[in-house]
Amino acid sequence: MPSDSKITFYGGVHEVGGNKFLVEDKGTRIFLDFGMQMGKLNQYFGEFLQPRAYNGLNDLLEFGLLPNLKGLYRPDYVRHTRFEDVKEPEFDAVVLTHAHLDHAAYIHYLRPDIPVYCSEASLLLMKGLQETGGKEEYVTFKRNFQLYKNTKGEMSRQKGEDIQEPRKISVFENAKSFKLDSIEVEPLAVDHSVPGVSGLILHTSKASIAYTADIRYHGRRAHDTQRFVDRCKESDIDIMLCEGTRVNKKSSKTEADVENDARRLMNSCRGLVVCSYPPRDLDRLLSFFIAAKESGRSLAIDLKQAYMLKLFQQSDTWKKVLPSPESSQIKIYIPKKSWGLIDKDPEYWTQKQISQDYDTWEREFLDYKNAVDYRDVAAHQKEMAFFCSDYQLLQLIDVKPMEGSAYIRSVTEPFNDEMELKEERVKRWLVHFGLLKNEKAWKHSHVSGHGSGDQIKHVIEGSNAKTLIPIHTEHEEYHKKWHNNVVETAFGGSLSIG
């Protein structure tokens, strides 16, 4: 008799990311994460070969990029697929560890009546992503393929009013357990490169299961990771799903090292400091903010970061940690867009015409006291650290860095040919603007969101689970070195629990 309690792996095994783990217990069916398999997706799709909107589900199902399950997907898409329409959802919840694409992006495809449980910070990040022009509908969704009555009274495919329907999202609190029928879920904060990441301990009727999420010890919240590991040990874990993105890497620097590197450069630089870091890694933003403040500079951030910081001010917890977008040491950089009217004659162009250059969500920042444009950055280069990602290099044409300016790069190093080519292009720009002496040398200071081998070994040994399942890795051999009962699973494979 096959057990009715099991875990099925629809992504995240033998690959980095795409985690979608279905836990079933006494008829309760919950997914842990519902992420995009970025590596596998890129094997079939690319910039000019995207899944079709109307056929999105089928195009992804074709390559096993979404699980072939009924009662899971949103009705507007289901109508265009091979699935039969079912009235009630056949899944009870998705419990989300964090708001990175490889864990959360395919929430977009889910039925809106399947509840999503996540931390407050994950909800704020998803809201920010969606509201600043992201493609994924995480928090609300709009039905596709609907006809609307137009002004002539005809049924038309025109978009009509923008009717956003909410998803069912519940926020959980750190270390406060909640029940999903027969399964008790205990979310526990862990350290990773976005705020609000939770490892999970699940108590099912048959077994206790731990899931590390993405985890490390070298960020600002190492004590959270340790608390999770200690709690696993106390909970007598039967099965642990443990990530291993960087198990083959030796120890790395810490977030504090990155902050120190940035501070040193900002102190010694005689011109503008140009910096690039992952915009949603709010810990990194904080490192650059602190470094800037302590070296007498302001950090000029982009509009998306300003929007995210504004959202996080809504949280009693996070407003104590992250700076307000109105902080005196923050400047909000307003780029020239479409008509580029920001520096044009204000006697001729009205405020309304100028603001029409910007998306609705961007407009409020035009009126902020600390809003700046290229003229302000150009005039105060010694007092600024200017955020400039690889997608914003055009701003350098307007800003014109002065002699003695410097560049610091705080993003992951390229790990494929395509990324290397892109990096070459970035270097060429920086050499052109005098920010690099030659195309070889640049100041690189970055730490990953994932623990190195020694850290993961510590998690595995400290948690003391009976069975270990490597996930989010291509190097399962390390888990086997550090644990004597490793079970490997295949994509779509199940492991019975109890």
Ligand SMILES: [Zn+2]
């Ligand atoms: Zn992650």
